[in-house]
Amino acid sequence: MNVPNDVVRETLRQIEPKLFTVLREGYRLADLRADALAGLTVAIVALPLAMALAIASGTAPEKGLHTAIIAGFLISAFGGSRVQIGGPTAAFIPVVFVVIQKFGYGGLILCTLLAGLMLIAAGLLRLGTLMRYMPQPVITGFTAGIAVSIFTSQIKDALGLDMGAVPAEFLPRLQAYAGHIATTNPAAVALTVLGVGAIVFLRRRRPNWPGFLIALLACTGVTLLFALPVDTIGSRFGELPRALPGFDFPDIPFHRTGELLPSAFTIAFLAGVESLLSAVVADGLTGRRHRSNAELVAQGIANSASALFGGLPATGAIARTGTNIRAGGRTPFAGMLHALFVLVFMLVLAPWMRYVPLPALAAVLLVVAWNISEIEHFRLTMTAPKGDRLVLLLTFGLTVFLDLTIAIEVGVVVAAFVFMFRMAEAVELGGGDGPPPAGDVAEDSEQRARLPAGVEAFRIDGPLFFGVASRLDEAFDQFQVKPKVFILRMSLVPMIDASGVHALKRLRQRCRKAGTRLIVSGLRPQPAKVFRQMGLREHAGEVWIAEDFAQALRIAESLVAPVPGEDQA
Structure with missing residues (x-):
């Protein structure tokens, strides 16, 4: 079948990276200075987040750093937004945690690779605009559910509980915490409170300061000064490797591909929705317009590459993208430089990162969970008509108590039926x-x-x-x-x-x-x-x-x- 040339040209235009547009327009020294400063600022924010997100996902902290480096660079290089910053995000924690527990890390590699291929196909098929029609109650419901899952997953480190692996399911997790609550470590609780307090204080009084990093440094200093008996990155994971990320292809269960497809679809869906939401927010802050299909292709390339290097799923990060814009980032080079700065930090600071206490990283993720909970959106949607409230609560409940994949599928289907009913009544x-x-x-x-x-x-x-x-x-x-x-x-x-x-x-x-x-x-x-x-x-x-x-x-x-x-x- 012959594809018309105009269709091919239009597809190529829609997936053309913004980096190409910037280079055609001309890239000046002043742009490089602005992008370098913004990239450094975002790297300082991304460094503690990448480690905390990896640990919360059930893997080693360097996996998060590798994802920020590999996927962060490629998302900016091939993306459809000038200022998008990519990397691991909190939205993936529940699904990644479950996949690793059920299928091992090799299963996650296969899952992420499949998700990357799905995203590339979606971009080439020009499905980026369809992401805009995702019902808001579904997005708010599963986002709030993810926040609850992240919050509860951090209770072990926040309280310093002496227990084994945290169960993936919500109710068994709470039961496990209740059974070990007597082992609460006061020092861990104090560090968690210090970390959360420092982040909240700095956000209110010094919003331009890197609150996450400062809180981590403060908690690490207190831990070393008073020799507090708490788990650290070094005591649990050993010293971080001081080397460039290389190909990491563990035992991959290709025979279980069919079982992994639903989780791969969920990762692709989350990566697509979150990246496009972040790009829309960036458009509102910069006055520019992103290319949604180019963004999907970039997410696909980045996730595929992250999988090949043993990394985690990645997507556009709204908070880090906003930080990039406020710091003066102008072009995709800011995001690419952010990835290079994270690499430099990892190579230089790896010996000292082993002293970071895990309760401090738990404090970072507790604040992240609160930020993504969208509590105001949740309250607002609860004042909407009955159909929207039903979709919101159903998606939220299924995300928390059952499975994120099922929550999204059921939420979208119920939202479609609600829409059909309303349209039928309106006509x-x-x-x-x-x-x-x-x-x-x-x-x-x-x-x-x-x-x-x-x-x-x-x-x-x-x-x-x-x-x-x-x-x-x-x-x-x-x-x-x-x-x-x-x-x-x-x-x-x-x-x-x-x-x-x-x-x-x-x-x-x-x-x-x-x-x-x-x-x-x-x-x-x-x-x-x-x-x-x-x-x-x-x-x-x-x-x-x-x-x-x-x-x-x-x-x-x-x-x-x-x-x-x-x-x-």
């Missing part, structure tokens, strides 16, 4: 004697009030889609005596789908059986095009298509007018 099938619709300029109330005998008219207000299609039968069924002519007014129908066309064909058949002539009036461009594509055309004796209601009335009058020579008695 009106009104009689011909109702108020004149705007836009049908040739129509007036006197014409409607004087419909000829044997003529009925109904108006559809709104899209004629699968949720509404069945109501056409209801409109025709209400006539005890079927009319001679049935006018279906569609001047206020902006769109129609395949289900709507099938419903009209079914209505045409019923009219033919009942001896009723069908007239469709006021077709707008999209319905008219779909009519032509799906073979619903004018057919004398059965179906007439009129430009407006006035023409439909004239056709109806001619159809019900007595034939000359017939007995009029």
